[in-house]
Amino acid sequence: MRGSVKTMLALAAAMTVQLAGAQEPAQPATQQLSPVERQIVAEIHAHAPQALELLRQSVLINSGTMNQAGVRAVGKLFRDQFDELGFKTRWIALPPEMQRAGHLLAELPANRDSRGKRLMLLGHLDTVFEPGNTTPAWEPQTEADGSVRRIKGQGVSDMKGGDVVIVEALRALKRVGALEGRRIAVMLTGDEEEAGNPKTVSRGDAVELAKRSDVALSFEGSITNKDGMAAATVGRRSTAFFELEVKGRQAHSMGVFGPGGYGAVYEAARILDAFRQQVVEPGLTFNPGVILGGTEVAFDDEHSRGTAFGKTNVIANTVTVKGDLRYLDYPQRDRAQARMREIVAQSLPGASASINFRDSYPPMAVTPGNLKVLEQYSRASQDAGLGPIGAVPPESRGAGDIQFVAPFIDSLDGLGASGGGAHSPNESLEVASIERSAIRAALLIYRLTRQD
Template sequence: MTRFHTLACGLLLALSAAPCLAATPSATEQRLRDSIQADQPHAIALLERLVNQNSGSLNIAGVTAVGEMVRAELEPLGFDVQWIDMRATGRAGHLVATHTGKGRGKRLLLIGHLDTVFEPDSTFQRFVRNGDNATGPGIGDDKGGVVIIVSALRAMHATGTLRDADIKVVLTGDEESAGTPLDAARANLVAAGKWADVALEYEGLIVDGGQDFATVARRGVTDWEMTTTGMTGHSSGVFGDGLGYGANYELVRILDTFRRELPEPNVTFNVGLMVGGTPATLDAGGARGSASGKTNIIAERAVARGDLRTLTPEQEARARTRMQAIVAQHLPKTGASLVFEDSYPPMAPTDGNRALLAMLNQVNADLGLPAMGEWDPAKRGAADSSFVAADVDVLAGLGAAGSGSHAEGESVDLTSIPRQALRSAVLIDRLSRTPR
């Protein structure tokens, strides 16, 4: 099978994860494999350094320091590395690294993030290795993914395949807790998506039942806050014409109607916090609340906060419309308002995204690696790749395999790093030589 045939197979099988017949890896691709294997001590040492530097989203100095570590890896490979200061949004900043090739092949955007959920006051702070497994804060989400990006690009540089490639790496510094306003916090990533032809995202690899899975779709997240009001007074008048039902009954009516009427495939609706009484308030930031009341007082005010997750923009718009209609059907003597706060847009499954998975599975077949399935988007969280999905084809979940993300004991299977780096290096090489 010729190289042209190999490239064509991956593109033609746009709607199938099945590869064409396997071809023998080229001499260059074999050199990529050898380079990645030889470079593993460097990759693991880099992972340890990144993990041991705390970079909780709110730790501006720590996130900046991790960015400088990655800069030191990419600049020697010929990347122009820029630090985008984002302190105006309350966060450290983003690393944007650009490699300029010949402009003939696909322009590639590689996405990851520098921050973690573990702030400096966490007791979980250090990299610990036990054979082929290692634990540490953010080791899989997303410092393992960052190391895979670096490892793949170092191998391409060593074999000469990076020279002609047009690549932009965007590593955000606030993926786990985005700065505000969100439009400003994601402006550089959105611009990179408009520049690119293909985006590859390096959040954690899903492994289930011994099989690797890639991600062609992610649900978006929209936060919401609902406030209900009622007439307060002695509880003996509840349900009556004078005082009505009170704020708490109105809140419960709305939430229970959401529960009964909103569900459809790939839609979830969560209530994360609710308070009600006379009075009831939320603290700044909306993560804590307080309420007062007595059993014989009708509640004057209630507040609830949660999120809505959907797979497509159309599904989100439909859910929002239905939610507002439900809110508007007030119980007697009550009122209610519902406010949405945009967060992560949906990354819908598209033919283009599935074509990338087909091309990756052709790489897997040619390299003798297992084929990768398509992971259920209802089982994944949101990620930065969603911000570019409206403009570019995306393949996600190309990072390291592990477990326990966002919890103490978070771990990574170190053997997944060379496997993922090899898949990426060959896929990037082939895409960079595919005409735009």
Template sequence: MTCLHKYVHTACALACAGAFALSAHAQTLSSTEQRIAAEVKAHAPEALKLLEQAVNINSGTMNHAGVRQTGQLFMREFAALGFETRWLDLPAEVNRAGHLLATRAGTQGKRLLLLGHLDTVFEKDSPVQKWEWRGKRVRGQGVNDMKGGDVVVVEALRALHKVGALDNTTITIMFTGDEEEAGNPKSISRRDMIEAAKRSDIALSFEGTVTDKDGHATGTIGRRSSSMWDLHVTGRQGHSSGIFRNASYGAIFEAARILDTFRREVPEADLSFNPGLIVGGTETTFDEANARATAFGKTNVIANTATVAGDLRYLTYEQRDRVHAKMKAIVAQHLPGTDATITFRDSYPPMEPTEGNHRLLAVYSQASQDAGLGPVTAVPPGQRGAGDIQFVAPYVDSLDGLGASGGGAHSPNEELDPASIGRAATRTAILIYRLTR
């Protein structure tokens, strides 16, 4: 059931729960910052209404109309806060809906880039429920990943606007329409984001907040890349009775040797690699675009071909280059009568955990502690996958994971703690206030 008293009940509970914490730490917030925190709490019912509206619009990446409709919802919110808004269309061949861009210009403080995304993994025919209360938590398509984070951006900026703290600031907001499956080529689908980063000093992204073992929020100062590799193996075809004797081990044994050696010799910290598809035999096809393969072979024939497609995730380019060299060396140690080659393709760049990112996290953590919300620690970079912030991290100090808290992302059980919106918006608003003074 969804009705107004649900919102009021939840919002009041959040306000009461947070009142003691804020009063105990009020001396660490300036009078303006106290007003900002109070505005976030006062607007809690409206924040949940906005989130419900967004979640009930299906915006699967390939539902372009739904992505644009969700974008229009947030564009209205930003326009009401004094931002200039527009929709950035992408070329037809990219086959994506485009992006929301909102800007305001000033001369005061750091120039900020705020990132979110409008799309979800749930396409138009998804059986996953829309907005649904489950006790004190809510479920729905993209409620955690990441429409909750998008609402955090709105609510933080709304609180700043209410106290006049957005005046003379430079803030760019980009909510992409294809984060879950970025359009290709990425030189086009992420061009406007990169250009925005080059005009900014700091980037903040609002993917979901992960809590640590003590229940405190965390921030993301590093994320691993997303890249792919393709292994192509050939062998000398012949009668199976001659395998090993006639100097031919066949393509499948060679592929198995390579993969097992990868497993034993390549692993290191913050690195993962996964062979996601393998096909082998005497006749094979591999449709890379649709990730499909077919094979024909006989048990009495030595296989003459095998193909493996996998992914590789690394934290730094130095790690990438070292691992590429190690994998190539393993591939080159052919079994008799076989040959093999491996190729690599980068997709998302890594977000390296730089000193600048560490310093930004420290400012964010101080804002959280001053608001009575506890310290913010860093998520181990190896625990986060790819995200939009990685395209801008090479250009500016960056911090991710500033959104709401939930669980079950990308599953029918995706859910959110509604109270976390207020906590995240408070931390974010105070952080933005301090960065733009």
């Protein structure tokens, strides 16, 4: 059942408040865990150094999205881990013309005794750091006492740290005999940072896997909400685009506002300011990222750059605007697009305009099912003595792979390691967060795979 955006956001906010009030457990956390769960936690603690070494190995391999060989090499590193855990692995190649490396799929072999919820775990192998980037690949930050609490480097938190969390959570489950007979699949995509087109192809295998799963867990970096509370993602806004083309009557500038009309630039300004003032809803944003105007305009879509020519004594005849549009769900998209079209149609004298829309990433709506998974994740965290987990407002996160599968199954994102500065030379990861996130994830996976 899918409620309205307003209702679901209210539920998420209420859950955050409720969980924050439960921050202090009534008794020691270990008493909340079963004997097997305590073993799982102990295994993760015991093998924390190996987890950090796996992260180091993966980060030292450049895997910028366009570095296909590098993406495949990181995929091989993680494929070896899943092979050791008894997963059946395969590399999903994409058509050569898409210029993307492909994806890694690992699945536990199913049999007649397999049971529990069918889980889909999501991560990605690529980073935004292409070969030649000057950001250091691996830079431990040593404290005064000699300890290393943070690592700076290429993709440490977005999201090779999350990939390591997946492996370590599953490894702990394997060591205590908790993977046998469970239905778990892992997909690590090779082009999350710049998904190949058409997305029906680059995300087709993920969608098909979702259709035969019950719950999707994605391991993008965990974050802290505005209240300082650890938080996971129950919703993400779509990524979409708008293109505004405006035409005016070219004439001498002395005629502007009169016989010459208002021209393309004034018309574009009217439209954009009307969008700002009249297309207003919580969670809805639209950003005119590029605008070119004059009497001659050219824009190169492939390289996102353009040129414009004009003179101050000539009324401009052309304006091109390229923009970003983000919405919480399809009804909100439809309302926004309808109102934007109405505004565009109300042209100033001597001008006309047209607007086109193009969807990219679908929205991950906040649903009761997503909130239920969050509740179980928070309970696992509290039982382990790690505190509750709140909900991240959907407008606070960008696009991610989970959006392609969330329309089909209950989904939760943000289960990875904690860091900061993603996509920048200051990208970093808190070392201890690998262990925390692996414990939380392992307990959630353990509990979900024992539910029908």
